[in-house]
Each structure stands twice: as C-alpha cells, then as structure tokens.
Amino acid sequence: MEKTGKRSLTLYFIAALITYFSLHIVLRILVSDSLDYDEAEQALLGQWLLPGYTEQPPLYTWIQYGLFQLLGKSVLAVSLLKNSLLLLTYLFVFLSGRKLLNNDRAAIMAACSLLLVPQIAWESQRDMTHTTLVVCGAAAVLWTVLRLLENRSFFNTVLLGIFWGIGILAKANFFLFLLILFLTLLTFRRGRKLLFSKQFFFSFFIALCLSSLYLYWMYTHQDIVFSATGKFKQAVEMYQVKGVTSFFINTFLFLTPLWFIYLLFFPSGYLGKPAAKKKFSARFMLRYSLFFVLVLLTVVLLFKVSYVKDRWMQPLLFAAPLVFFTRFDVNTITRKQFNRFISVIILAAVAVYCAFSLRVLGAPMTHRYCRLNYPFKELASDIRKDGFTRGLIISNNRFLAGNMHFQFPDSQAVIPGYNFEKLVDSAVFSHAAVIWKINDTSPHVPKQLVSYLQKQFGINSIDYPVTVHEAPYKYSTDDRVRMGVLLFRLQ
Template sequence: MPPWGWLLLYFAAHVLGRVLVSPALELDEAEQAVWTQHLQWGYGAQPPLYTWLQWAVFQLLGASVFTLSLLKNGLLALAYVCVWLAGRTLMPAGLAALAAATMLLLPQIGWEASRDLTHSVLLTTVSAATLAVVLALLRSPRPALYLLTGVVAGLGMLSKYSYAGFLGVLLAALLTGRDTRAVLLNRWTLAAVAVAATMVVPHGLWVLQHWGLAVESTAGKLTSAVPVGFFQGLWRGLTSLVLAVLAFAGPWALAMGLLFGRGALQAWSRWWRPQAAPAGSGLHLQALWQRYFVALGLLFLAMMVFGEVTRFKDRWMMPFLFLLPVAFFGCAPELAQHARLPRLRRVLATVAVLVLVLLTARVPYNAMRDKPDELNQPVRELAQALRARGYAGDGIILSNDRTLAGALRLQFPRAHIEVDDGDGNLPTQRPLLWVEPLTDALPTRPHDLVLPYLFSATGDVPARYRYALLP
C-alpha cells in the first residue's frame, strides 16, 4: 500500500474509534459544538478559523461526533502531508514520507492531538503548510507562491495567536541569511502582506472590541499566579521551557538517537555547524535551521525577560518544533540508505497501533479504575430520560457545564444551547431546559436523574444530573 493509503487508513481508524467509543464529548469538542451555532468574527480566547471550518462541515454532514472527529483527523492528516511536501524540497520523497511519519513520536502530535485538541491541531497544520510553501518559494520564487504565502499566513493568524511567533521566527531566519533574504526583499512580498492583512483585519477589529476576552485570558496562562522577582521568574521560565521541550521532543529524539546512532549525532551537529551549500544551488538550507533555532531561542528568552513569562506547556511547542523531523532528515539525507530504516518503519507501525488501541480503550479503562471521564457520561441515556419527562427537544437548553452543553447540542439539534456564566439571568425564551451534572453528595430530589455511566461495573457510583423544565 502506498504511504497515502496508510495515512488515510490510520486517520479513518481514528475517526471510527472515536465514533464507537462514546457519544459524549471532550472539552474542546464541546466548545465547537456550542460555538458553531453562530458564525462570528471571534470566539472566546481563540481566533475563529477552526470554528468556521467546523460550522461548514456541520452544514454539509450534520452535527455529530463523526463530523467533529472527521474535521480534526482530516487536519491532522493534512499536517503530515504538508510536512512531507516540505521535506521533499530537502531529501528524497521516500525519506520525506518517513520523516513526516516520525511526527507520531512527538507525543503532543502523535497522542494529545488525537485525544483532545482542536485549535492547536489547526495551528500545526497551517504552520506546516507555511513551511512547505516558503521552502517551495525559496527554490522557485514566482508570484503565485508569494500570494499563496500570504494566504497561508492569513489562515495562520486566524488559527491561533501563537502562529505570529512561528511566523516571526521563520521570517527572522530568512532575513538573516544572505541566500534567503533576497527572496523576501521582493515587491511581491508586499502583495503577500496585503493578502494576509485583508484576511485578518475583520477579526483584528473584533479583538479590539473584546480585548479582555481575547488577549488578557491568554496572557494569564503564561505568568505565575503569585508575583515573583526577576531572577526567580527567569529561573522558573527557563526550567519550565526545558521541561516543555523535553516532554515534546524527548521521545522522538531518543528514538532517532537509538536507531541512527552516529548518523543522528551528525545530523544534529549540522544544525550548528552546517556543511557548505551545494555548488550552484544558491541556497544553504542547513544553515536555515541554525538561524531558525537561534531565533526561536531568542524569542523564548524575550518572552521571559520582557513578558515575564514563567510557564511553558509542551503543547505550546507544536507550531515551533513540529519541523524537527524535516530539519533532522534534511541535514542528513544520507540516512535514506541507512540499514536501520526498516526498523524505524516497524517502530512507527507499532506506535500507531498502540495509539489507536489506547485511545479507544482509555474510556473503559478509566471506568475500571472508578475514575469516569468526560467521555463516560451517559448523554444519550440522559437525552432519552429528558424526553420521557416531557422535554420536546426545542427552545433553549442552559447548562453550567461546557462539556454537557456541547453534548446536548448533538442530542437535541433543534434546541439552542447556552452555557450558564453564573450571572443569575435566565433566557426569556421558552421552553427552557436547565441541566447540570452533580458531583457531590447532595440529597436526591424529584428533578434529579440517576443514570449508570456508559462504562461501569455493578456497584459503581452512578452519574447524577439535576434539571428544571420551564414550558
């Protein structure tokens, strides 16, 4: 089977497994189920592109667990394709496909992106598309590629705000190289900027009107809750950054080192001591990675020194370090003939099967440990019980739990779902159904529903919900 066949089969299996495991939703899935009820220029602390795409898929195929999973896994598959396209400019096509496949060994991409991420998945995909287009532009500068660069940059800014960091680092790496600078210092670059700006301006105006919602909540995730001194904050930031990078890239780097040994060390050393550029090419792409990682380090340092950032998470590395396989194999194209490539293929196949099995089995496994998670909620049974108690499935559904609110949208497609923000104001439209999950030992009332979890053993504590129906 060709590589594309395996890619489609792998992500089709992910979609099937997600549909079969539960009709309930993870938090990010639930947010999309709620947000896609309306098209807006912004949603919460995130740019709108993912929600727009999810809205379009819902319009075509309906709102369901299947369509939620279809979009995310389609974007993940596209990320692998874009990394392969980027790699093809640096190495043989077969090695580029294998390099792209090693992203499975980056835990945040191979595991967490399939478990419960949305905007970060789109961000990684658009960042990979940006890299592929820019490398193609460096090889063959022409107007169409400049305009396409503007399009993907605009899509990136509408995907997640951290894309600006990735784009800035990439531009810095290009501008500081004599062989790449001339490609950017071109009149068509202004056209690319105009295209990107045109795409982003409407959302930018929305951000200005919702500054606290869009920016301040994001900024709060980067700093310590308790003020600390400069040097203590810098130490915390450096420690957090090192741990985040190790968590993101450590398993991948370990696998490359164990498999390729001295070949891996030579590839990594060329990031800092690039070989001479091939004669007549005009481009020194190994040196590009050196400049990229230096610029990335300076960005993180500036965030700690000037932005007082003290916390980094491994998933925040996705748009910056997804290109590790491209840089690694691009600096060592001789690995295409390495005797251990078949072993790498077996490792990747084993990891792919393990990820599929573990993702599918984690819900019943958590139930066996008496730790039911979000996907173990009996939302289909809850919907049936609410219908049996008189709810016709229209009007307003109000819940203080985001995951439950999103799941109920899929169960009651004619209803409008709202999340209770705790201000005490109820919608005026009727009928109004208010539902909340109960997690404490409150005494049972007539308007309580007690249902077994989707996966549970005899004697396990059941799920409990409280509701009120205003006709």
C-alpha cells in the same frame, strides 16, 4: 525507473496516511457518541457563524460550523475536521522534507516522526482543536516559504497569503512561529530578498484581507481577546529561573521519545555533517531552531512566564524532525534502516489506537473515567421524559452545554459569561432546561446559575423543582453520573 520507484513510495505513504486517519475517524465514532471538552466547546460555539467567539481565533469554529451544516451535529463532523487537519500537517511536513532533503525516503521518515511526538500523535488526537489547526497552518507556511525561496511565482505568492491568513485565524501563537521564521530568513541573502519583495508584501495583503473581519472584531472586543492572559503562570519571585527551567524541561519532554529513537537509529544525525549540496537546508533549519530558543526565552523573561506549557510549542517544534534530518547526509540511510524505522512508527500508531480505546473501554477497571464515558444519550432520554424536547439549554459548563446541544440538536445552548443569549430567538423556544453536574449529595442549583437565571430571565431558582437524573458511565455498571435539571417556561 528510479523516478517511478520514488513515485510509488510517495503514493504508498499518502495512502497509508489516509488509511491511518480514516481509521481514527471510525474508531472515534465507535468508541463514544459523547464529546470531549474541546469538541463540546465547538458544538457550543458552532451554533452560530460569528466574526469572533472567545479569546481564540474563529477559523476552526467556522470550518466546524460548515461541517455541521453539511453532515449534521455528529461525532463524524467533529472527528473528520480534526483528522483532516492532522493528515494535512503530516503531508506538509513531508513536502517540506522533500524541499529540504531532496530524498523522498527521508522526507517520509521526517513526516512519520510526528507519531513519536506525544503532543502531536496523542494529545492532538485526544482533544485539541485550535492547536491542531495552527500546527497545520504553520507547516503549510513553512512549505510555501521554501517554495518561494526557489520560485516567486504568482501561485506560490497567493498560496503563502492564504496559509498565512489561516495561521492568523487559527491561534495566537502562530505569530511566534512567524517571528522565528522571519528572523531565520533575515540571516540569508535570498531570505532577505524574499522578505522585502513585492510578492511577499502581496502575500501579506492577502493574509490581511482574509483576517480583516476577525482583526476588527479583536479591536472591538479587547476584553474577550486579552482574557487569555490569565493562562500564563507568572511568578513574582525567581520567575527567571522557573520560566527558563520550565522551557528547557518541557522542550525536552516534548521531544521525548523522538530524540531517543533518533539516537538509536541515526546517531550520525548528532555527530555527522550534512551533504555538501544540502548545506543551505542544514543552516536554515539550524538557525530556525536557534531562533526558537532565543525567541521563547525572550518571551519567558519579558512576560515573566513561570510555566511553559508543552502544547504552546506545537506550532514551533513540529519542524524538529526536519531539523534533525538536515544534520546529516540522508542518502546514507539504507533500506534496512528505513524499514526498521517504519516498523517503530507502525508500533507507535498501533499504541495510539490502543491508548485511545483503552482510556474509554478500560475506564471501569480503574474507576478513572474520561469525558467520553459520560452517558449523555441516556441522560437526555430521561430529560425528554420530563417533557423537554426542544428549547433553550442553560448550563454552567461548556462541556455539558455542548454535549446536551448535540442530544437536542433543535435546541440552542448557552453558558454564563459569553453573552450568547443575545443570539437566541426567544420567540422560537417556549421552554428552557437548566442542567448541571452534581458532584456531591446536594442537588441545589450552583450559585453561578442562580445569579445568571435571576439576571437574564428574572426567575428565582428556588421557586422551581429540581429533578435529579443519573446513569452509569459508558461501559460501566457501577459508577454513575448524577445531573441536576431545572425546567421553566420562557416568558
């Protein structure tokens, strides 16, 4: 009877997860047919299937490319991928919780706790791509490692290799997660046995095979790969103080309001002791958290990083709920405590829905518009009236390029600096449209585009007329977006 109850609770939880993320897909489609910044980047990159694209690994784009082929260039294809990865992340945290806690109710609370982490519950839903994938990969690897510690079966070994490869192909900070996890394993006898086992090396071989194409691309395109180093803010003076302070402050903010809700509902998690049968789980997750601090501080000091962005810590701190629930005997959690905690989770879920809607629908009241308010459909309609129906789209901004590619799906879009123009079959297209946003009163072509047109196509932009199109932001009647368009024939 007890097992049946646990099974029912687990099924209800999975059904709730599927419902929650399905509603997010519906909401995203209804709110706007425009793309946010990272979504537009995927629309731009997803025109081709390549071994590498930018400084970010290519797996997210590969999957997005496949969904574009299956579902067409649509918001549905974009949102389906994002929400599927988020659903899997919550599920993997739940599965890890079952291994560590041996209590389905506590495992559900640990997974649901991710809704109390704004970077995961809100930012990942709002506009993140590679980070969403790497968190999912890290959560999958943690679960698989916990399985391997119990049973080094062939299936678990292959599973670890696949998830390991996914992480490598997701985002570079996955290697920080691996380092922290491996250091944690080294401190336990069975962890060391796993690390130096033939099964572990076979998993590594699988991961290497899966990522070999990209790793070779990295070797031959180091200029692109290491262009991301400019994202690290480095201070010449007082970098130690600034970097360390930034790390601790942003870690605290990352875990807010999670830590406060835990304090209200489960104060014993801060003061109590874990159950005797679960001391390994407690020690494992505690050492994971200690190595998280040590590794991040080492990175900050070694590379003179003065500012640690909270999103960089997502594939590391997703495990924070698991750390907390291993710190006390979860069998003491009553049904009343569970129900109250889930009530807070439901409120958090509703708050995310409301916030996602209001940032777009309520923008006219504050005159602060987000990218989903851009009226690309209306602007594209005006451009069609100018005579451009398909061809090469050129922009100085990946946000504009990706969105306009969606509006003209039979066209191809490029931006300066990516060399994607080499992939365009010039024999297919006879016309080109140069598109940019006008931020002031001057409709002149931006300097970056002027030099790009001269270098790549041998045309002088001043010889061509510029048309200015404008349309009100979505859900607004007053504030408008102005866009400059220059059309020319391809030679």
